Amino acid sequence: MKTTTILIQNTDTKHPDDSATQDFYQQFIDLLTQSSLDFPIEVIRSKDIGLYDHGNVIRILPENIVYTNLKVDDIKRIISATLKQGRILTDLHYKAQIKQHRIVLRNCGKINPEDINDYLENKGYNGLIKALKGKPEDIIEELKISKLRGRGGGGFPTWQKWSFAKSQQADQKYVICNADEGDPGAYMDRSLLEGDPHSVIEGMIIAGYAIGASQGYLYVRAEYPLAIKRLQNAIQQATQQGFLGENIQGTTFCFNLEVRLGAGAFVCGEETALIASLEGKRGTPRPRPPYPSVSGLWGKPTVINNVETLANIPYIISKGGKNYAKYGTSDTTGTKVFAVTGKIANSGLVEVPMGTTLRQIVYDICGGVEHGIPIKAVQTGGPSGGVIPEDYLDTPVEFGSLQNLGSIMGSGGLIVIDQNDCVVDLAKFYLQFCVDESCGKCAPCRLGGYQMLQILEKITKAQGTTEDLEKLASISKAMSRASLCGLGQSAPNPVVSTLKYFKQEYLEHINNHSCPAGICKELLTYTIIQNACRKCGLCQKNCPADAIIGDREKGYHIVQEKCIKCGQCMEACKFDSIRRD
Amino acid sequence: MSATNTIKVGMSTCGLGAGAQEIYDYLKTEVEQKKLPITVKKVGCLGMCFAEPLVEVDVTGTPHVLYGKVDLTIAKKILNTHIRDKRLIHDHIYYSDMEAEE
Numbered sequence: 138m139k140t141t142t143i144l145i146q147n148t149d150t151k152h153p154d155d156s157a158t159q160d161f162y163q164q165f166i167d168l169l170t171q172s173s174l175d176f177p178i179e180v181i182r183s184k185d186i187g188l189y190d191h192g193n194v195i196r197i198l199p200e201n202i203v204y205t206n207l208k209v210d211d212i213k214r215i216i217s218a219t220l221k222q223g224r225i226l227t228d229l230h231y232k233a234q235i236k237q238h239r240i241v242l243r244n245c246g247k248i249n250p251e252d253i254n255d256y257l258e259n260k261g262y263n264g265l266i267k268a269l270k271g272k273p274e275d276i277i278e279e280l281k282i283s284k285l286r287g288r289g290g291g292g293f294p295t296w297q298k299w300s301f302a303k304s305q306q307a308d309q310k311y312v313i314c315n316a317d318e319g320d321p322g323a324y325m326d327r328s329l330l331e332g333d334p335h336s337v338i339e340g341m342i343i344a345g346y347a348i349g350a351s352q353g354y355l356y357v358r359a360e361y362p363l364a365i366k367r368l369q370n371a372i373q374q375a376t377q378q379g380f381l382g383e384n385i386q387g388t389t390f391c392f393n394l395e396v397r398l399g400a401g402a403f404v405c406g407e408e409t410a411l412i413a414s415l416e417g418k419r420g421t422p423r424p425r426p427p428y429p430s431v432s433g434l435w436g437k438p439t440v441i442n443n444v445e446t447l448a449n450i451p452y453i454i455s456k457g458g459k460n461y462a463k464y465g466t467s468d469t470t471g472t473k474v475f476a477v478t479g480k481i482a483n484s485g486l487v488e489v490p491m492g493t494t495l496r497q498i499v500y501d502i503c504g505g506v507e508h509g510i511p512i513k514a515v516q517t518g519g520p521s522g523g524v525i526p527e528d529y530l531d532t533p534v535e536f537g538s539l540q541n542l543g544s545i546m547g548s549g550g551l552i553v554i555d556q557n558d559c560v561v562d563l564a565k566f567y568l569q570f571c572v573d574e575s576c577g578k579c580a581p582c583r584l585g586g587y588q589m590l591q592i593l594e595k596i597t598k599a600q601g602t603t604e605d606l607e608k609l610a611s612i613s614k615a616m617s618r619a620s621l622c623g624l625g626q627s628a629p630n631p632v633v634s635t636l637k638y639f640k641q642e643y644l645e646h647i648n649n650h651s652c653p654a655g656i657c658k659e660l661l662t663y664t665i666i667q668n669a670c671r672k673c674g675l676c677q678k679n680c681p682a683d684a685i686i687g688d689r690e691k692g693y694h695i696v697q698e699k700c701i702k703c704g705q706c707m708e709a710c711k712f713d714s715i716r717r718d
Numbered sequence: 719m720s721a722t723n724t725i726k727v728g729m730s731t732c733g734l735g736a737g738a739q740e741i742y743d744y745l746k747t748e749v750e751q752k753k754l755p756i757t758v759k760k761v762g763c764l765g766m767c768f769a770e771p772l773v774e775v776d777v778t779g780t781p782h783v784l785y786g787k788v789d790l791t792i793a794k795k796i797l798n799t800h801i802r803d804k805r806l807i808h809d810h811i812y813y814s815d816m817e818a819e820e
Contacts, residue, residue, distance in 0.1 A: 142781045144811060155809060181806040184786060185769065187813040196813065198781045237765075246728060246764030246774075255759075324731075331730040332762015363731055485732075486765035 141176065141220065144183040144196040148205075150482060151509040158182050161193045161207070168212045174220060185483070189504045191231065204229040236502050238464065240472050241448045242488045245332030250367050253374035256335040262380055264451030268343045269388050273303060276347040280450075282458030284470040289315060289406075289443030290518065290547040291623075292469070292536040298440055301430035302348040305438035310350035312341050313415070313434065313441040316357040316364070317399045317406040320519025321570065323550030325474040326444035328486055330357070330364035333448070334371035338394065340447030342380065343454060344440050345392040352393055354434075356411055359398040368396055403520075403574035407622045408441045410576065421576045422622035443548065445474055465491030469535040479516070479552035480507045489534070496530040499553060510555040514638070518547025520567040520574075521627035523634025524560065543634040545627070559656035560635040560642050565593040571628035582625025585616040589632060596643065597657040599650040606643060609636065655717050658702040662718050663695055669714040676706035676715060721778040723756050725749070725796070728772040730763035736770035741793050745773070748797055756801070769812050779804050786812040 145165060147157035162182050169178065186194050192206035195215070202225060204215060211229060218224040239245075248255040256262070268276050280296035287293045302310060314337060318326040330337060341353045357365050372394050375381045383391045397415055404410045405420040412434050414420035433439025449471060453461045462470045469491040475498060478484045482504035489498060495515055499505065506512045514524040523544035525532065532538050539546045554563065572586040589612050595601045613629035620626045636643060645651050652660040665676065665685075672692050677685040684699035685706060695706070707715040727733070727742040746758045756777060764772055769786030775796060776782040783806060785792060795807050 140780075142806065144813065179806060181811060182808045183811040183813060184809055185812040242765065245762040246726070246772075247761060249759050250762050251760065328730055328732070328763040328765075361731075363734070483766065483768040485767035485769075486763065488765070 141178045142198040143178065143180045144186055144198065145180055146183045146186040146194055148186060148188050148191045148194050150189050150505050155182070157193075161209075164209050165195075165212055168216060172213075172216050172221075174216075178220065185504075188231070189482075189500065194231075203231040205231040236493075236497065237488055238472055238490050239488050240452050240461075240464070241329065241336075241445055241474050242332070242486065243452070244336060245328060248333065250332050250334055251370055253335060253371065253378055256333070257378075260455065261335055262339055262451075264454035265339050265342050265346075265380060266386060268346055268454050269386055269390065273347045273349065276343060276454060277303065279454060279458040283449075283453045283461040284458075285446065285449055285453060285461065286469055286536060287443060288445035288449070288473070288548065290521065290545060292546065295442065295446055298430050298442070299344065299347050301428070302350075302438045302440045305431060307438050309352070309435075309437045310348055311434045311437055311439040312344045312348070312350045312353040313411070313429075313439060314341055314353070314355045314444060314447055315406065315408065315411060315441055316355055316361070316444045317411060318358065318361075318444070318548065319403040319406050319574075320521075320548055320550045321567075322478045322552050323476050323519060323548055325476050325486060325549045327361050327364050328476075329444055329448055329474070330361070331367055334364075334368045335375065336448045336451055337444055338368075338371055338375055339380070340442075340450035341394065342385070342392050343450050344442065344447070346390055348438070348440055350440070351391050353395070354415055355394065355396045356399055356405075356415060357396055359400060365396060365398065372396070402576070403570075404576045404622070404624050407624060410622065411441070412439065419576075421578045422624075424621060445549070466533060466535050468537045473534060473546065473549060475549045475551045477503050477551045477553065480510065480512075480555040480558070481505075481553040482507050491535045492533040494531050494533055495525065495551075498534070498551065499530065503553075506553060506555050510557060513554045513556050513558060514560070516544075516552040516554060516563070516631075517550065518545035518627075518630070519550045520570045521545060521623065521630055522547045522550075523630045524554065524563070524638060525634075526638045543637055544630070557654050557656075559652050559654035560639040561593065561597055561646055561652070562654075562656045564632045564635045565590065565597060567631040568593060568628065571624060575624065575628075579619075579621040579625060581616045581619040582621070582628065585612050585620075586625070586628050588612055589616075589629065593632070596646050597652075598659045599646070601643075601647040603644070603647060605647070606636065606640070651718065661702045661704075662697065663700060663702065663704070663706060664716050664718070665693055665695060666714045666716055667692060669712060671712050671714070673711070675709045675711065679705045679709035681705065721776050721782065723777050724774075725756060725758045726761045726774040726776075727758065728762070728764055728770055729760040732763050732767040733770045733772065736787075737789070738771035740790065741771050741773065741788055744790060744793050745797070752797075754801065764814065766812060766814065772812070775800055777801055780806065784812050784814055785810045 145162050194205050196203050277300050285295045399405050402420050405414045407422045410420045410422040429439040465471050472488050472490050474488045487502050514526045516524050568590050575582045577583045592605045613633050616629050617626045672689050682701045684696045687693035771788045773785045773788045799805050
């Protein structure tokens with residue numbers, strides 16, 4: 138006899154402890170035992186039922202009927218109608234919408250990444266086999282229909298890149314996979330390479346066949362040892378099975394792959410710098426044109442694609458470009474993988490069709506902001522991107538719409554910022570990153586970044602003036618216009634976008650010498666609220682700077698000159714008697 | 719859909735960082751010693767990095783479920799409660815609502 142399983146959970150994210158779930162579970166069990174059912178039922182408390190802020194939720198398996206916002210009175214109805222008669226109660230029924238759709242991550246978490254047979258059993262290398270039966274032009278045509286755009290952040294149509302490289306006459310051409318993922322908080326490519334290396338390799342072989350290349354390089358950052366190990370293992374297995382090497386699958390097509398390690402320079406994610414690094418030179422960018430598809434690695438036509446772009450290729454070839462273009466929007470087709478981090482309840486990787494809103498990603502898929510604190514903004518695109526404030530969270534995710542808001546889609550890092558984060562500090566962090574990583578070749582980036590950072594430091598130390606904001610804007614403009622490569626051109630973006638949406642917060646720092654979020658240390662003052670203080674002395678005990686004087690009889694005071702604004706007294710105080718202004 | 723009789727352990731950097739190696743080794747050894755007709759398989763990241771280590775259990779006679787934040791105690795329960803007694807384990811199921819392309 139078939140067993141019915143019921144998953145049960147209270148999904149209130151403001152009170153994430155298990156007691157509400159336990160209560161509802163007990164009520165459900167009690168009513169269930171009172172009613173006589175003639176088949177076995179198992180009720181299980183789940184930890185994450187896939188919905189958030191829908192009150193008490195049950196999921197009846199194997200039918201997968203979901204009821205939300207349940208009250209105790211509803212239990213009896215569910216037992217008599219659904220469990221006994223198999224009837225769905227429409228007023229409680231939650232019509233499941235598929236939130237995530239996995240094309241790129243189709244095999245991640247499903248197959249053993251260290252075993253090619255597992256990939257083959259899941260239709261692996263079907264795209265390549267199909268591609269080899271047709272002409273290279275057919276592949277490019279299929280990509281054109283799919284409207285696939287580069288997922289590294291640029292959003293350039295992939296078919297055009299391939300078509301340029303194909304049309305070049307050369308004795309040698311190259312395919313490069315850019316796996317030098319460097320944005321803080323982004324790890325989509327790492328997970329993909331670790332979880333499904335063959336899909337990226339298959340994409341590269343197809344690219345090789347399409348443009349007429351016989352050699353490919355995977356440029357992976359050395360900080361990803363597991364990804365490198367699994368890639369090398371996958372290359373070896375693919376060679377043994379005849380998907381790499383000479384006469385692939387009995388055709389005249391030959392293609393070899395090598396893994397090359399990046400030494401941790403952010404700028405090497407820029408394609409011309411990456412190519413220089415592969416050639417054994419110092420990793421600095423050069424002006425374009427010529428673009429790599431005309432003159433790339435060792436001066437030969439080179440297609441350089443991001444990891445995620447390449448993982449899309451086998452799917453597009455085996456299912457057809459038309460099927461791929463069904464997902465997403467008219468601006469951007471397909472899906473996008475995001476690494477959602479920061480102040481988020483459930484951080485992780487999500488893959489959603491383009492056009493899904495930022496709010497859906499943050500609240501419906503990832504369970505909202507950690508500890509239920511109000512959201513301030515989301516940051517997309519890493520140091521090259523910007524912030525998108527709460528008012529614009531209903532924006533659909535696609536290349537164009539995010540650009541219009543002054544941010545970029547980037548490679549897929551999405552960092553959630555709550556009310557306790559300071560945007561000036563955030564802008565300073567990203568700028569510092571770009572200053573550290575600037576290669577120094579061109580002056581706008583080398584000098585502009587440094588100047589802007591100096592100004593931001595001034596602002597966070599209560600030495601800023603309103604003229605500084607104008608200076609920031611004009612240096613930003615100069616940098617974005619005159620820098621040689623994407624790093625310098627986009628480095629001011631975090632400053633520009635925070636100034637656009639959170640100017641008031643900058644002015645608070647400048648005019649009132651205060652940091653509303655309580656982050657910029659030099660603007661903070663800690664004081665003991667004397668009438669709330671219970672004179673327990675915990676603050677004094679925890680102060681690492683001996684800045685708190687007094688004793689249990691006279692009470693305590695903070696000596697401002699000695700205070701290092703670490704906030705440990707405030708954390709230690711059990712009576713909320715310490716104020717931060 | 720019939721069950722594949724597999725236990726999958728998420729073994730990407732996120733899983734390994736949360737202690738998946740220990741869980742995988744334990745399940746693999748136990749399954750082999752007890753000669754259970756089940757394959758223990760290492761897989762990549764499912765995306766729910768916040769709940770690692772993740773263990774997906776798909777065996778005949780019980781629903782296909784995903785357990786998160788699995789430690790050795792839960793791993794033991796997966797073998798004894800879920801697989802042997804065919805009862806699911808409270809407070810550790812993470813329901814993943816995603817559609818993957820074939």
